[in-house]
Structures are given as structure tokens and as C-alpha cells.
Amino acid sequence: MSNKIADIDSDISSWYTEVVKKAGLADYGPVKGTMVIKPYGFQLWENIKEVFDGMIKKTGHTNAYFPLLIPKSYLSKEAEHVDGFAKECAVVTHTRLKSENNEIVVDPDSRLEEEVIIRPTSETVIWSMYKKWIQSYRDLPILINQWANVVRWEMRTRLFLRTSEFLWQEGHTAHKNKEDAQKETLDILELYRRLAEDYLAIPVFTGLKTESEKFAGADKTYCIEAMMLDKRALQAGTSHNLGQNFAKAFDVKFQNEENKEEFVWATSWGVSTRLVGAVILAHGDKKGLRLPPKIAPVQVIIVPIYRDDKQKNIVSDYIKTIINHFEDSGIRYLVDWSDSSPGYKFNEWELKGVPIRMEIGPRDVESNKAVLARRDNGEKRSIEKDELCVITKRILKEIQKDLFENAKLFRDSNTHTVGSYDEFKQIIDSGGFIRCGWDGTEETEIKIKEQTKATIRCIPFDENPKDLNCVYSDNPAKHEVIYAKAY
Amino acid sequence: MSNKIADIDSDISSWYTEVVKKAGLADYGPVKGTMVIKPYGFQLWENIKEVFDGMIKKTGHTNAYFPLLIPKSYLSKEAEHVDGFAKECAVVTHTRLKSENNEIVVDPDSRLEEEVIIRPTSETVIWSMYKKWIQSYRDLPILINQWANVVRWEMRTRLFLRTSEFLWQEGHTAHKNKEDAQKETLDILELYRRLAEDYLAIPVFTGLKTESEKFAGADKTYCIEAMMLDKRALQAGTSHNLGQNFAKAFDVKFQNEENKEEFVWATSWGVSTRLVGAVILAHGDKKGLRLPPKIAPVQVIIVPIYRDDKQKNIVSDYIKTIINHFEDSGIRYLVDWSDSSPGYKFNEWELKGVPIRMEIGPRDVESNKAVLARRDNGEKRSIEKDELCVITKRILKEIQKDLFENAKLFRDSNTHTVGSYDEFKQIIDSGGFIRCGWDGTEETEIKIKEQTKATIRCIPFDENPKDLNCVYSDNPAKHEVIYAKAY
Structure with a gap:
């Protein structure tokens, strides 16, 4: 597979798909609409996940897990909800296969009495549980999140941006009054803004969706909206104040502090693997990805340069002394010892968006230095070995900041x-x-x-x-x- | 809900279900056979997950994500595989719901040409991708793991032990020769042994499954087998050498170093949320759970004891000075300020299996001490405040060791x-x-x-x-x- 990619300025759509595939982020799955997230792409998602998981745990939320399968009848309970997106979804009707004439067929005897649905989102199944768990104001608030896969049947796939199965976190909280629910909705939106701006280096507008654009079933939907390189908007995260809609649909009441029965107040909120798509489309350039250092799977790619085994050994020994310090400093690095030429490696790791490339050849060893090249702006500097760790960390910070500033400048001027x-x-x-x-x-x-x-x-x-x-x-x-x- | 639980000696089956539910580990989902993992149970799983994720990353494995949905035809390719467990699975036949007479019904027009299956395990879908990714010995080994949900239709549910949907990790590796695949299979089994013994405090037998008990599609299945408190065996993890079976079924060949085409060699391996069930059934006692400190969501529960607000303030100030040190030492603690009586709290946290209870009342404050009670053996000691951190850490280690030794003694004598x-x-x-x-x-x-x-x-x-x-x-x-x- 050639590493040549489509021109980002004239055909960003092909550029996007080719970068995603050639940089090893993702691939199409066998069932139409599905996606395979490859290790490099998944590490990016894991890093994003880790940041946000830390944020919500720090603010008192806990993770839990609710079932993938939802009774069809649950979707009937909240009319507005099902009239929304929830109709395009995978329906399970049978539970057994059997062999027939050397083929595997669906066993008609295994037909379910009531069909079950693969969750397109979990409000309905979660509120059926909250009904069991909530009796009194003492049981509130419930601040639960889950990291999960959901399925919404989509035929027009764009890897990460629109796939029929995607990974996300979905928070579902229950509160004793309207104010607490509204505060939660906005607190989470602020976490989303911080995640986008401080970690993904993507500036976002925060605000309210209109009635026609809001989440089906919500009273109010708030969002973070980002601008991509083709100047189109990408909805990067949403936080919903659900009011008492789901509590009413699932009859979830609680004794309040005045000993009166009241319906519970709710929120839900989510960001998904779509954020990986946002990072690609906010920072990419004609050479491929440019990843923000805070979430980059590899922050520094070290490319050894040598002509023969003797040089290779010298360079290798030298690199060992450097990566010891990197490890102590928590810098995520990789040394590319593969057989390819340095030029090939440069292109490869630029395509993959690694923030810093470190080149080390015999001459660098002799002068006790190494060359650092920035992926974002191409700047190259020769650095004294003793300073490598400190300067690498400083440059990583600069790249993180510059990617954000550039994206902001781009957005504001557009x-x-x-x-x-x-x-x-x-x-x-x-x-x-x-x-x-x-x-x-x-x-x-x-x-x-x-x-x-x-x-x-x-x-x-x-x-x-x-x-x-x-x-x-x-x-x-x-x-x-x-x-x-x-x- | 009363906290009284069934007698562990005469009815361990009821004891198990009641402990799982009353300790807040899990609950039944709305679709028969499904499970809701509640926050306390999920934290336990997250801790187990974190340990094992670290182990496999350290040994060069990476995480990825493969689709939930598999074409039905894929299951026909490896005959032995589908003749195994894979027949009892959820079949998706339709992709849309619609409203009809105020009801939500399945839209017959949305019938899929080929039905798709919710993965019961991912060998088939992963090997269809490996076919695209593998050309040369240079592409090998592939050492990929995924944390995922899978569905095997089960009607006889036991929370954590047997549910139709469960969470697990499934590793799928590809190698250039038989020896490498066999080494991988056994290396992973050793990680499973360490996970079980060093973290879950459960002694296991490691060994080979017989032909009739092995995984459908494998050449060889290795396992870790643990003894539960009712003296029954629990298969806690399996590691399979798949030989070339899946490579042949999906036609995955590579150019070897001698430039000859050869089928790839494979392994797969998994542990699941069943491990949570193993922990419960290996260490529980008549009061409920006893959790090994290394994976316990809460290692120390602090119960303040006071009669009035004045005492409460004194105790609270004193506790603050202690938990500062706990935080610095990375001890996972919680202070129970709820309204219930100390006796109620003691029972509650014993049920939940927290390894150490720390009791602090005005007299403790006066004497600059605190009482530590071990959950595993009931031992209570009054400890000087200055020594609390050090001794707490020491006792946590002792409990971890003693739980293992006791379980081993029990197993060996049975x-x-x-x-x-x-x-x-x-x-x-x-x-x-x-x-x-x-x-x-x-x-x-x-x-x-x-x-x-x-x-x-x-x-x-x-x-x-x-x-x-x-x-x-x-x-x-x-x-x-x-x-x-x-x-």
C-alpha cells in the first residue's frame, strides 16, 4: 500500500479516509456500517478515555454497566424518544442457529416472544433500573457513567464520524430537583469543553441546541461545536437536561425531604469515538495526522540513522542512554528499528502524526547531540544530549499550545x-x-x-x-x- | 431491604445471589439472562481489568476494537467452532422499528438479506481482518487484545457466573510458527495464574483441557481452575492454541522468511466478569464478602462514632488529618458519614467485604489512636495515630496473603x-x-x-x-x- 494520500485542500473527504486507513487508525468491518479500531487508533481513544474518566471520577461519578439488549416495549414508553433516532436500530428476533444441509441457518423455533433491541443509547434500560433503586431523596443523586458500545443502523459510514456501532461514554444521572439536574448538565458540558480544548487542542463553542436540534426526549440539549479544516461544524459532545421525562415514562418517584412523592429529575450526556475523527479533521495537514501531545499514543519517534552494523551499534548504545531518561520522565516514545530507510520512516511517522521526531546518527553521537523535528511546523533543532529531556517536554507543551492556537485562529477567521x-x-x-x-x-x-x-x-x-x-x-x-x- | 443473608454453609446458592444483590455488586437486567453491574461491582471489575491490562501491555500486547456484529456466514467457515457453543446466540434480522396503531413494531421492510450475529467470541471476525493485514512474516506477530461484551444466549442465569451478555477480554494473536504460538498460549496462562493468585488471592491449578472439554476450534486449551467454597470447580480463565484452524478457515497465509507461503499460527485467550463471581465464592463468609485488598474498591472504611454535633466535629477534624496521609499513601478509603448507626454500618461494610474497618470515636481522639478491625478474621487493634498509615498498609498486605493462604489450605485439604x-x-x-x-x-x-x-x-x-x-x-x-x- 503506497503512503501517498489525497490532497487535503481539494479533496478532504478522500484525504480523511486514506489517512485513517494508512495511519493504521481504523478499517471497515465485514458488516456494512461497522468499524474496526486498530491498535494505533484505539490507543488514541484510550488516552482520551483516560482523561475524561479521571475528570468524572474526580467529580463524584462512578462507572457501571447496563445490558446491551433492551426489550422492544421499553422504546414505546417515551414517545418523543423513539420518534427520534431510535427507530434505526438492530432488532434481535432469534436466539439460535442450526446446521441444515451443511449450512448454518436461523432456527425458527428460537423466535423470541418479544423482540429485543441493541441499545442505541441506554436511557430506557437505565431508567427501568433506577425505578428499582430510587425510593427516597437519600438515594439521590445517582451519578453513573458507562463506557459502552451502541448501535444505530447507519448505511453511510465514515470511519469514526458515523458508523452503525460506535464506542462512547454515556452518563445518566438522577437528581432530587430541577436545579441540581441543570447544574449537572452544565458542569458536564464544562468538562467536555476542557476535554476538547485542553487535551484535544480543539476550540469549541458551547451553547444550547434549538428545540428541533435537541435530543429526542430531552428538555434541553447543550453541546460543544467544533470547526473542522473544511470549515464544517462537528458536534463533539452533548449534555442533556432530561427534566422529568424519563422518570414519568418509567414511573420513578421518590420521597422528598418534605415526605412528598415527586418524579426524579435526570440528565444524560455523551462523547464518542467520533472525537478521534474530530482530532484528525481539526489538526491534519497534507502529510497526514498531527496529534496533540497530551493524547498522542507516541509523543516522540526516535529514528536511528546508520550505514552499517558498527554505526548501528554505536547509535543503539547512545539511544539507550537517552530513553532511560525518557522513561523516567514519562515521555511516550518509540524507537523505529525497522528495515526501511530513514526517509520512509520520516514520512510514515509524519503520516501518523507523532508530535516530535528525534533523529540520531553517528555524527549526533560524536557531537553528543540529537536532532528534534516538530511535526506541527517542521522546525528542526540540534539539541545537546543533557538537555534533551527538558527540551522535549517543553516542545511537547509548545506543540499542544500551538495546535490549539492555530485551530482557534482558523476558526475565528472563518x-x-x-x-x-x-x-x-x-x-x-x-x-x-x-x-x-x-x-x-x-x-x-x-x-x-x-x-x-x-x-x-x-x-x-x-x-x-x-x-x-x-x-x-x-x-x-x-x-x-x-x-x-x-x- | 433487610441485610440478613442466607446461611453460607447450608445454602450457598442463595447466599451468593443475596450477597451479590445486597452488597450492591449487580442486579438482573430486564431481558432474561442479562445483568446490570452496579458501581461497587464494576469498580471491582475495573480494578481486575487494570491489573491485567497492565500485564499484557508490558508484554507487548496492544488493545484494539472489533465489531459487535458478525455476518452469519462467518460462523459456517470453521465447522468445529460453530458446532461448539456458537449456536446459542442472538440473531439480528431487522434494522428498523416503526409506529403502528400507537405501538412500536418491527418494520418488515427492514429485513436483512443476510442475518448478522452478536459476537459470542470474536475469532471469526478478527481472522477476516487478519487476512487483510497479514502478508509477510514482517507483519507477525500480531498481539492484539480487546475488552468487549459478548452474548451467548443463556437462560439459566447466575449473576457474574453465567449471563447471556458478559464482559471480558479476548486476546487474539497471530504467529509465524507453531512454537511461537505455543509459547504465547503458555505465557498468557502464566499471566492468568498470577492475576488469580497474586491479586484475586485465589490459588489455581494450571493445566490442559481434555479433547472433549477444549474450546471448539482450538488445537489445545489450557486453563486455570479454582475451587470455590462449596468445593466445586470454577474455570477462571482459558488460553487456546488455535493451531492453523482459523487461518485455514479464513485463508490467511504469509510469506515466511524462506519466501514460502504458509498458514498463520494463532492463539486466543480470555477472562471475564466471571472472575468477580470467583472472588465472591472463594473468600466469602457468613457475613458476606471478603475482598482481597489489592482489588477491593474500598480498602479501608472509616466509621466515625459520635453522640452529638460537638463530638461529630471533633471526630471529623481528627479524621481529616488521617485521610491526608491515606491519600498520599494511595490507600483507597471512604468515610461513612451516613445517618445510620455504627452497628448498622459495621454490618453493611462487612457485607461489602471492605478489608479494614477503622473506628474513630471521641475516646480515640483523646488518646490519639484509632481502632482497626480486620474483615477477614475479625481481629481488632487500637493503633497510635502516627503509625496508622504504616500499619494499615502492613495489615492490607497481611490480609491479601492470609486470604490466599486460607483458600489454598481449603483447596488442598479438599x-x-x-x-x-x-x-x-x-x-x-x-x-x-x-x-x-x-x-x-x-x-x-x-x-x-x-x-x-x-x-x-x-x-x-x-x-x-x-x-x-x-x-x-x-x-x-x-x-x-x-x-x-x-x-
Whole structure:
């Protein structure tokens, strides 16, 4: 397989798929719509997971595990919920295979009385359990998260971004009043913002989804929205205030402190393996991936350079003394001793987005130095061996910061205000975010979507609708919103 | 819900289920055969997972993720495999629900052309991918593991021990020759032994499964077998040498170093949430769980004792100074400030198996001490505050060691040799392991199983068949084996 990849500027869609496959992040699974996450891609996900798992445990949440399989009837209980996304899902109808004429066939005798569904999300099964677990305000809050796989039947696959099975965390909390639920919803959104900005180096807008864009079953959906390199929006995480909807659907009441029965208040929230897609599409360049050091599986790739076995031994001994220090400093490194040429290795690890490449040849050994090359901007420096550890750590920090700053600069310079709907249509066609007034009606939303394919990504927390008119109806704006075409 | 639990000696089956539920480890899910793992149970699993994940990463394995859904046709490829356990599994036939007369029904138009199966194990889907990834000996070995859920349709549920969905890790490796595959199989078995003995404090026999007890599709299956408190055997982990079976079924060949094409050699291996069941059934007592400190979610439960707010404040201030040190020492502790009485809390945390209870009342504060009570043997000691951290750590180590030693003593004193088949039948009826000669025939295995319900758990590595006769046929023994009734 050649390492040549499509041009990111003219065909980012092919660039994306080729990078994902050639960098060893993921591959298509045998069943249409499914994905295999390969070790390099999975390490990226594990690192993201570890960061967020730490964040939620620190704020009092615990992990648990709920079943994959949900009775079909549960989906009928919350009408709005099932009318949403939940209809495209995998239905289990039988529980046994048998051999017949040398073939494996489904045993018709094993038909289930009630079909079961593979979870597209777990609100319904979790609230059926919460009904058993919650009696009194003393049982609240319940702050549970699970790391799990879910299935939503999708035929238009894009690795990481849209697959019928994906991995995610889904938090499901239960509270004794509206305020606590709202606080939880926003606290989690803030954790998502920190995860995206401080670790993935992706700047995000935080805000509220409109009624038509919110999660089916929620009172309110908040989100983090990021801009990708093609100037399209990617919804990177959502946090829902579910109000009492699921508590009512599953009849979950509790004795409050005044000894009165009340329905429980709920939230749910999730981020998924889609975040891996976001990292690729926020930081990539024509050579491939550029990974933020904090989540990169390998932070430093060491490429030894030698002509013969004698040189190889000298370089190898020298490298050993360096990686000892790296290990002590917790730097994630790898030495590439494979047979390929240095040039091939450079390309390979640039494709894989390793933040720093360290080149070490006989001349470096002689001068007691090593060459460090930054993946993000190509800068190369020769560094004294004694300083290698300290400077490597400093550069990793700089790369983390610079990737964020660059992404922010890119986003901000592609976020526009407009004077008219004509201008709106012109700008949205060439991509980017538009901040503009919206009259608050679904009618306007629908019309704009029909005419431009752009949607309201969110009503940002820092909106300022005063003195704004709706970009479409010209009526006074109810909100300032962010419009974009989205993934 | 009362905390009274069934008597462990007369009814260990009820004791088990009640402890699992009342200690907050797990609950039944809504679909028959499924399980909800509650936070306390999940923390236990997370701790076990973390230990083993570290072990395999240290030995060069990486994690990846393969799809949940497998084409039905894949199961036809390895005949022996599907003739094994794989027939009882969840079959997905449709991909959409729709509303009809206010009900949610399966949309008949969404019927799949080829049904898909929820993975009962992932060999088939993984080997279909390995076919794409492996060309040359340079691509080998592949040392991949995944943490995943699998489904095998089971109607006779026992929480953790037998559920239709369970969590596990499944390692799947590919090698360039038979020797490497065999070495991998045994290396992993040794990791399983260490996990069981050094962390779960459960002594195990390591050995080979007989042909009739091995994994469907494997050349050889090795296992770790543990004895539970009712003297029955529990298979706690298996490691399979798959030979070239799956490579042949999925046509996975590679160019070897002599430039010849050859089928790849494979292994697979797994441990599951069943290990949580093993911990419960190996160490429990009449009061509930006894958890080994190394994997206990909470290692020390601190119970404050006070009569009024003034005492509460004094005790609270005192506790703060202690837990600072605990945090620095990485001791997992919890302070129980709930409203219940100290006696209630003692029972509750004994049920939950927390290794050490620390009692602190005004008198302890006055004398600058605290009382430590061991969960495993009930010993109580009053300790000087300055020594609390050091002594707590020492006692945790002692408990870890003592739980193992006690379990080993129990197992060894319930492992018998027999002089005749009559004696065999008598002993096996009252439980325990029997080490005896076996003539190596399947016929003998079947007869003994029919007559006693006991099976050969393994041919232990330390077998000594010399001078032994078969316990059933009286022919010269081919192997010394371990017989038991199993879970």
C-alpha cells in the first residue's frame, strides 16, 4: 500500500479516509456500517478515555454497566424518544442457529416472544433500573457513567464520524430537583469543553441546541461545536437536561425531604469515538495526522540513522542512554528499528502524526547531540544530549499550545457576521460559521435548512441578540445563533 | 431491604445471589439472562481489568476494537467452532422499528438479506481482518487484545457466573510458527495464574483441557481452575492454541522468511466478569464478602462514632488529618458519614467485604489512636495515630496473603486421591477435587460424567501418571487428572 494520500485542500473527504486507513487508525468491518479500531487508533481513544474518566471520577461519578439488549416495549414508553433516532436500530428476533444441509441457518423455533433491541443509547434500560433503586431523596443523586458500545443502523459510514456501532461514554444521572439536574448538565458540558480544548487542542463553542436540534426526549440539549479544516461544524459532545421525562415514562418517584412523592429529575450526556475523527479533521495537514501531545499514543519517534552494523551499534548504545531518561520522565516514545530507510520512516511517522521526531546518527553521537523535528511546523533543532529531556517536554507543551492556537485562529477567521441573507447564503456556501440573529421560529430554521443545508449549531452562551434582526425574516432576533453546515 | 443473608454453609446458592444483590455488586437486567453491574461491582471489575491490562501491555500486547456484529456466514467457515457453543446466540434480522396503531413494531421492510450475529467470541471476525493485514512474516506477530461484551444466549442465569451478555477480554494473536504460538498460549496462562493468585488471592491449578472439554476450534486449551467454597470447580480463565484452524478457515497465509507461503499460527485467550463471581465464592463468609485488598474498591472504611454535633466535629477534624496521609499513601478509603448507626454500618461494610474497618470515636481522639478491625478474621487493634498509615498498609498486605493462604489450605485439604471408583463416587458427591489416573479415553470421561456429573477440569502441569491406573477402567493411566463438579 503506497503512503501517498489525497490532497487535503481539494479533496478532504478522500484525504480523511486514506489517512485513517494508512495511519493504521481504523478499517471497515465485514458488516456494512461497522468499524474496526486498530491498535494505533484505539490507543488514541484510550488516552482520551483516560482523561475524561479521571475528570468524572474526580467529580463524584462512578462507572457501571447496563445490558446491551433492551426489550422492544421499553422504546414505546417515551414517545418523543423513539420518534427520534431510535427507530434505526438492530432488532434481535432469534436466539439460535442450526446446521441444515451443511449450512448454518436461523432456527425458527428460537423466535423470541418479544423482540429485543441493541441499545442505541441506554436511557430506557437505565431508567427501568433506577425505578428499582430510587425510593427516597437519600438515594439521590445517582451519578453513573458507562463506557459502552451502541448501535444505530447507519448505511453511510465514515470511519469514526458515523458508523452503525460506535464506542462512547454515556452518563445518566438522577437528581432530587430541577436545579441540581441543570447544574449537572452544565458542569458536564464544562468538562467536555476542557476535554476538547485542553487535551484535544480543539476550540469549541458551547451553547444550547434549538428545540428541533435537541435530543429526542430531552428538555434541553447543550453541546460543544467544533470547526473542522473544511470549515464544517462537528458536534463533539452533548449534555442533556432530561427534566422529568424519563422518570414519568418509567414511573420513578421518590420521597422528598418534605415526605412528598415527586418524579426524579435526570440528565444524560455523551462523547464518542467520533472525537478521534474530530482530532484528525481539526489538526491534519497534507502529510497526514498531527496529534496533540497530551493524547498522542507516541509523543516522540526516535529514528536511528546508520550505514552499517558498527554505526548501528554505536547509535543503539547512545539511544539507550537517552530513553532511560525518557522513561523516567514519562515521555511516550518509540524507537523505529525497522528495515526501511530513514526517509520512509520520516514520512510514515509524519503520516501518523507523532508530535516530535528525534533523529540520531553517528555524527549526533560524536557531537553528543540529537536532532528534534516538530511535526506541527517542521522546525528542526540540534539539541545537546543533557538537555534533551527538558527540551522535549517543553516542545511537547509548545506543540499542544500551538495546535490549539492555530485551530482557534482558523476558526475565528472563518466565523463571520453577515449583513443580509444573500450574504449569508454566499458565505455558507464557501464554508465557515456565521453568527447572526434568528427570530426563534422553527419556520425560519426549516427554510434556511432547505435553502442552504446549514443548521443552527447552537445558541452560544456568549450570545448578544440585542439590536440584532433575524437574518432570514428580518424580524427582531430572539437569539444570536451559530449557523454552519455540519458533519 | 433487610441485610440478613442466607446461611453460607447450608445454602450457598442463595447466599451468593443475596450477597451479590445486597452488597450492591449487580442486579438482573430486564431481558432474561442479562445483568446490570452496579458501581461497587464494576469498580471491582475495573480494578481486575487494570491489573491485567497492565500485564499484557508490558508484554507487548496492544488493545484494539472489533465489531459487535458478525455476518452469519462467518460462523459456517470453521465447522468445529460453530458446532461448539456458537449456536446459542442472538440473531439480528431487522434494522428498523416503526409506529403502528400507537405501538412500536418491527418494520418488515427492514429485513436483512443476510442475518448478522452478536459476537459470542470474536475469532471469526478478527481472522477476516487478519487476512487483510497479514502478508509477510514482517507483519507477525500480531498481539492484539480487546475488552468487549459478548452474548451467548443463556437462560439459566447466575449473576457474574453465567449471563447471556458478559464482559471480558479476548486476546487474539497471530504467529509465524507453531512454537511461537505455543509459547504465547503458555505465557498468557502464566499471566492468568498470577492475576488469580497474586491479586484475586485465589490459588489455581494450571493445566490442559481434555479433547472433549477444549474450546471448539482450538488445537489445545489450557486453563486455570479454582475451587470455590462449596468445593466445586470454577474455570477462571482459558488460553487456546488455535493451531492453523482459523487461518485455514479464513485463508490467511504469509510469506515466511524462506519466501514460502504458509498458514498463520494463532492463539486466543480470555477472562471475564466471571472472575468477580470467583472472588465472591472463594473468600466469602457468613457475613458476606471478603475482598482481597489489592482489588477491593474500598480498602479501608472509616466509621466515625459520635453522640452529638460537638463530638461529630471533633471526630471529623481528627479524621481529616488521617485521610491526608491515606491519600498520599494511595490507600483507597471512604468515610461513612451516613445517618445510620455504627452497628448498622459495621454490618453493611462487612457485607461489602471492605478489608479494614477503622473506628474513630471521641475516646480515640483523646488518646490519639484509632481502632482497626480486620474483615477477614475479625481481629481488632487500637493503633497510635502516627503509625496508622504504616500499619494499615502492613495489615492490607497481611490480609491479601492470609486470604490466599486460607483458600489454598481449603483447596488442598479438599483435594483427594482415591483408591477405587467407589471411593471416587463417594468423595465427589460430597464435593472437592480428586486427583486420579485416567486412561485417556473419551469413553471413560463420558461414563464418569454420566454417573457422577463430575468432569475432568484439567490435566495439571504437575501430573505424575507413572504407576497410576485409571480410576474407572483400571487400565494403566495415560494422565493424572483433576476431577470435580464444576460451575
